[in-house]
Amino acid sequence: MALEPTCLALMALQLEQHANVQVLLDDQRPDGSWGAFGDDDESSGLTGLALLALNTLGVFPGPAARAARWLLDIKGREANWPWKWKFRTTDTHVRFDPDKFGWPWQPGTCSWVVPTSFALLALKQSFPCCREGKVAYRIQRSVEMLHDRACPKGGWNAGNGVVHGSPMAPHFDATAIALLALRSEPSNKLIDRSLVWLERQAHSCPSPWSLAWSILALDAYDKPIAPLQNHLETLSEPDETYDTATLAVTALALDCTTSGNPFEVVV
């Protein structure tokens, strides 16, 4: 079992009887995390996506609580003081504030936009109200991190907006997933700029994965998505679709207006 395609496929099949959540529950590690695939002996930063899948598929208080606890304990390595000091003093080629951190792809490395966004979304869904203590702190820090690491003209790249003085160009999926994670935040210029970028670029996007994520984000912000869904249908041939994760996120994007958008956070 590979974690990302399994989670996305289960979410896409949420209304079908095929959605066997047991495969996901069976692979949860004792510490509450998931590995990137079945045999993986380490935790994956996509544990946030697994928690999102659990939230979508029903009520699983024990596994969900363990996953949330793991997420609350794991943070990007830049959040630890020796590295914070290093990034403030000697290693300043990447423009970012290490006080603002989120989640890494795997423990022991820096925070990156995609795992941070999934974890932020999952925590917001898991704790819809009365956020206090560590939950409130981690949500606040990761919101700040996403603002800090954005590209100068809006949108998000893998992790940083400026490297060695050069602005980075946004990626569709990172921008879309970050926007989904920030949906319940007050509107601001960065979110507006990023939405404008995504809306403009999505129409010429040649790839199902990127277009599907763009649709899910724009749908969450109540933007018109019907033309983009039509475009996605022309791009996607199920027989030729690249991998399960792409097929699943395509299905989610095509069905989000009728079956709901599992990446939305109630505002």
Added chain:
Amino acid sequence: MTRRAVLTGSTGIVTSNATSLPFLVPRYDHDRRPARSRVAILQATQYSEKLSAVLWDGLKLFNLDVTGKSVLLKPNLVDYTPDAEINTHPLLIAAASECFRRLGAGRVVVAEGPGHQRDTQLVLFATGLAQTLSEQQIPFVDLNRDEVAKVRLRADYSRLKHLWLPRTVLEADFIVSMPKVKTHHWSGVTLSMKNMFGVVPGVKYGWPKNLLHWQGIQQSIVDLIATVPIHFVIADAILCMEGNGPLAGTARRLDRIVLSDDPVAADATCTRLMGLLPERVPHIAETANFLGNLSPERIEPLITHPISPATPFQTVRDFEHLRARAGLAALALR
């Protein structure tokens, strides 16, 4: 090349990257250097259908035996930015595929796991490679999402001990690294050896493959190359990148394709073509101690169209110590 020289060359990196400790102690299992390595520097001034003929003439000189073998072409696909020379050109990949088929390969597959862009298909579409692969009926494997197996590393510079690696790579008989010749803001240069970061699966290590950065980029390159053999190199040095590579640099023309049966010799040669000093690139210098040849005395030039850049490639400030005085690097190519 002495260890003192490696240390000297590493100084800039050490100050900028705390995990890139110098290579103080050898950490490899045994010396696997060939007695001599072969390199061909081919002239090619544009990306066109003519590349097949140029490449064929060059490859014939090596008498490669790939009959019935599964050949894996590993291009350098990182991300897509319009007009930026980031990725190995699709026409060179197609030419390589055609040549290896002509040489009798049992199967030729193109495989890559982009280190920056999660949407591999987007890179294939945007660069035009998807269309080329379709027209030539060349299969592609996304190494970021391939099945994986846990592999013990055959050197121990990064202290990683093991990596999960794609089965497509582990099961290939003959691996061809096809880098885009570029400077790199963390590793100095990105050539055939750094290109192999693309075989490390994103599904496990993320985008970028950040664990390799934390364990030391130079060290991780050495461990990876000690473990995953590169059997041949076809380097795209027609249009290159200088400055803030691998993504945000500027285009620089060399009009060359570099072939070699030794990745260390290939990277040393490409670095010299860039007007930079390979002895000062830690991963090239260290692999020259046990995997391949850096010294011009141990590199046999089959064809050379060397050039002597009036100005060495621009680098970011941390790697300015790689830049040779005018003509110094080119002397080693003669």
